[in-house]
Amino acid sequence: MSEKKYDFDSGIDRRNTCSLKWDFCEHVLGVPDVIPMWVADMDFPAPPEVVEAIKKRAEHGAYGYPFIPRSFWTSIINWMKMRHNWEIKREWLSRAPGVVPALNICVQTYTAPGDKIIVQSPVYYPFFSAVENNGRRVVKNPLVYKNNRWQMDFDDLKRKIDHRTRMLILCSPHNPVGRVWERQELEALAEICLKHDLLIVSDEIHAEHVYKGHKHIPIASLSPEVAARTITLTAPSKAFNIAGLTTSVVIIPNTKLLNLYKIQLENLGLTVNNIFGLVALEAAYTHGAAWLDQLVEYLEGNMEFARRYFEERIPEIKFLKPEGTYLALLDCRALSLPQKELNEFFLKKARVYFDEGPIFGEELVGFERMNLACPRQTLEEALRRIEKALSELRV
Numbered sequence: 001m002s003e004k005k006y007d008f009d010s011g012i013d014r015r016n017t018c019s020l021k022w023d024f025c026e027h028v029l030g031v032p033d034v035i036p037m038w039v040a041d042m043d044f045p046a047p048p049e050v051v052e053a054i055k056k057r058a059e060h061g062a063y064g065y066p067f068i069p070r071s072f073w074t075s076i077i078n079w080m081k082m083r084h085n086w087e088i089k090r091e092w093l094s095r096a097p098g099v100v101p102a103l104n105i106c107v108q109t110y111t112a113p114g115d116k117i118i119v120q121s122p123v124y125y126p127f128f129s130a131v132e133n134n135g136r137r138v139v140k141n142p143l144v145y146k147n148n149r150w151q152m153d154f155d156d157l158k159r160k161i162d163h164r165t166r167m168l169i170l171c172s173p174h175n176p177v178g179r180v181w182e183r184q185e186l187e188a189l190a191e192i193c194l195k196h197d198l199l200i201v202s203d204e205i206h207a208e209h210v211y212k213g214h215k216h217i218p219i220a221s222l223s224p225e226v227a228a229r230t231i232t233l234t235a236p237s238k239a240f241n242i243a244g245l246t247t248s249v250v251i252i253p254n255t256k257l258l259n260l261y262k263i264q265l266e267n268l269g270l271t272v273n274n275i276f277g278l279v280a281l282e283a284a285y286t287h288g289a290a291w292l293d294q295l296v297e298y299l300e301g302n303m304e305f306a307r308r309y310f311e312e313r314i315p316e317i318k319f320l321k322p323e324g325t326y327l328a329l330l331d332c333r334a335l336s337l338p339q340k341e342l343n344e345f346f347l348k349k350a351r352v353y354f355d356e357g358p359i360f361g362e363e364l365v366g367f368e369r370m371n372l373a374c375p376r377q378t379l380e381e382a383l384r385r386i387e388k389a390l391s392e393l394r395v
């Protein structure tokens with residue numbers, strides 16, 4: 001582990017900086033003084049190495065059409081090898097202005113209207129809209145909560161595949177349930193997809209935030225057969241807090257699938273990258289490892305802090321500690337509040353703002369998703385607010 005040199009305790013004031021997370025509650029919901037713990041970005045500045053690279057580029061002054069240098073691609077290849085032990089090739093790589101745009105492009109490129117696409121709910125809600133908005137049909141293969149852990153239901157999956165099923169969209173690690181899928185689970189899933197000729201679109205944007213005892217395995221790294229039918233979507237955006245720079249990575253080892261992807265990218269006119277995104281990605285993947293190691297340790301500390309706080313002082317709410325991602329589910333069903341009242345309680349009484357569970361699927365009625373990527377002090381203040389509001393609710 002690298003020596004400690006980065007400060008995650010101070011955070012950064014993000015109010016009135018065009019931050020969706022921070023400015024939405026006051027300017028759209030009309031509720032001031034809320035601690036926002038919803039949309040998945042972090043209340044830490046990006047690594048200083050990334051900020052420096054962006055500053056240097058900004059100082060240059062000319063921001064015309066960018067050329068993607070070889071070093072950009074090399075930084076991605078090196079990162080995948082170093083962090084995920086996955087050897088990828090330059091010829092497999094493409095890009096997108098975001099993982100969500102890439103998801104939509106995959107649906108458009110590899111399936112036809114009316115085709116069925118499997119998603120493992122509850123899941124990041126743009127998975128549903130990428131399918132439905134493009135006129136395809138969502139087939140849910142719900143995760144089941146067994147032995148204190150969300151698990152895939154392979155029998156249900158096999159039953160649901162038919163001649164119109166073309167694709168499975170995997171979330172790995174999984175938002176919002178926080179699972180880091182194990183090799184056996186990925187192998188079992190891949191075997192079913194191979195057998196039924198399904199393409200796998202694997203959203204691995206949360207790959208870099210994985211806690212002790214767990215290891216992210218890119219599903220395409222399982223075997224050449226799996227790689228040949230997998231489109232991996234990733235980005236440095238979650239890991240390094242640079243989502244606003246809209247630069248994502250698409251990895252497609254199968255040449256035919258890659259060419260189809262590139263044609264659709266061109267058809268949509270998405271051929272120009274954000275120049276600061278290019279610079280930030282390369283700086284993050286080249287110089288960001290030590291910062292990231294320290295960040296993950298800090299986030300794990302936040303998870304443990306919250307787990308203990310809920311257990312000791314807010315036992316009515318069950319904190320489901322994730323294996324990866326900086327997002328955690330709160331099981332609030334014991335409060336017996338209808339979802340709307342539950343949301344109102346958190347926003348208006350406790351003055352913390354979460355993503356409400358059901359946006360990820362009906363499986364999460366009575367749940368909220370909490371984003372813990374903030375300084376410990378902010379987290380503590382949020383927990384105190386919840387504790388206080390609950391004590392008033394009980395009276």
Ligand SMILES: Cc1ncc(COP(=O)(O)O)c(C=O)c1O
Nearest residue numbers: 040098099100101124175203205
């Ligand atoms: C699973 C998952 N995929 C994609 C995204 C967003 O990706 P992008 O901002 O690159 O479109 C998020 C953001 O929360 C996410 O959780």
